[in-house]
Amino acid sequence: xxxxxxxxxALRLQEGESSSLNCSYTVSGLRGLFWYRQDPGxxxxxxxxxxxxxxxxxxxxxxxxxxxxESFLHITAPKPEDSATYLCAVHISGGYNKLIFGAGTxxxxxx
Amino acid sequence: KxxxxxxxxxxxxxxxxxxxxxxxxxxxxxxVSWYQQTPGQGLQFLFEYFSxxxxxxxxxxxxxxxxxxxxxxxxxNVSTLELGDSALYLCASTGAEDTQYFGPGTRLTVL
Numbered sequence: 150x151x152x153x154x155x156x157x158x159a160l161r162l163q164e165g166e167s168s169s170l171n172c173s174y175t176v177s178g179l180r181g182l183f184w185y186r187q188d189p190g191x192x193x194x195x196x197x198x199x200x201x202x203x204x205x206x207x208x209x210x211x212x213x214x215x216x217x218x219e220s221f222l223h224i225t226a227p228k229p230e231d232s233a234t235y236l237c238a239v240h241i242s243g244g245y246n247k248l249i250f251g252a253g254t255x256x257x258x259x260x
Numbered sequence: 261k262x263x264x265x266x267x268x269x270x271x272x273x274x275x276x277x278x279x280x281x282x283x284x285x286x287x288x289x290x291x292v293s294w295y296q297q298t299p300g301q302g303l304q305f306l307f308e309y310f311s312x313x314x315x316x317x318x319x320x321x322x323x324x325x326x327x328x329x330x331x332x333x334x335x336x337n338v339s340t341l342e343l344g345d346s347a348l349y350l351c352a353s354t355g356a357e358d359t360q361y362f363g364p365g366t367r368l369t370v371l
Contacts, residue, residue: 180358181357181358183359183360185362190365190367191364191365192264192350192352192362192363192364192365193303193350193362194362195359195360195361195362198357198358198359236303238303240358244316245291245308245310245315245316246291246293246308246310246315246316246354246358246360247293247305247308247316247318248293248295248303248305248360249305250295250302250303250304251302252302253302
């Protein structure tokens with residue numbers, strides 16, 4: 150069964166304290182792995198897509214990496230405005246545009 | 261380009277009623293997917309429409325249905341509402357590189 154697991158469930162950081170979020174997946178055939186950011190009461194906001202092991206993408210303080218079994222979202226020197234829930238989703242082969250989401254990591258960055 | 265729009269943003273219904281939610285995708289996007297988000301189950305795929313045809317369906321009862329119009333706008337319908345249908349319903353349209361862009365969601369409360 151296709152499955153996506155994110156850890157930790159929640160993370161509290163001090164401003165400037167770098168860390169990583171993990172997304173591990175077990176799928177029959179990966180077409181792509183997506184990272185989204187979701188603020189309370191809003192829809193997920195697209196951050197990155199990764200397609201193959203070894204691929205990396207960066208945007209401001211965020212960097213996403215992908216291996217054959219997991220993806221990491223590295224947050225460098227976070228600011229309070231980075232506080233949100235970060236969602237990982239996989240797009241599997243043969244599923245048209247169905248995404249399978251992890252439960253998310255709730256990140257709180259304190260000044 | 262305007263983003264994905266969903267109407268209404270908030271809805272309160274009572275058990276046994278039915279509800280229709282609407283989604284307008286980003287201009288030029290032909291695929292629309294629907295997801296249900298709850299605190300307990302997270303984001304779960306409901307169904308996907310492409311060129312007015314349902315291409316994939318998630319594991320939800322037949323009370324959940326949808327359709328897509330020739331202008332790519334989509335609606336989803338839930339009949340005989342149950343308390344457990346209370347959720348944030350999200351619509352996403354798919355653009356280049358299979359990237360799904362989400363709308364702000366419709367918050368449905370069933371009393």
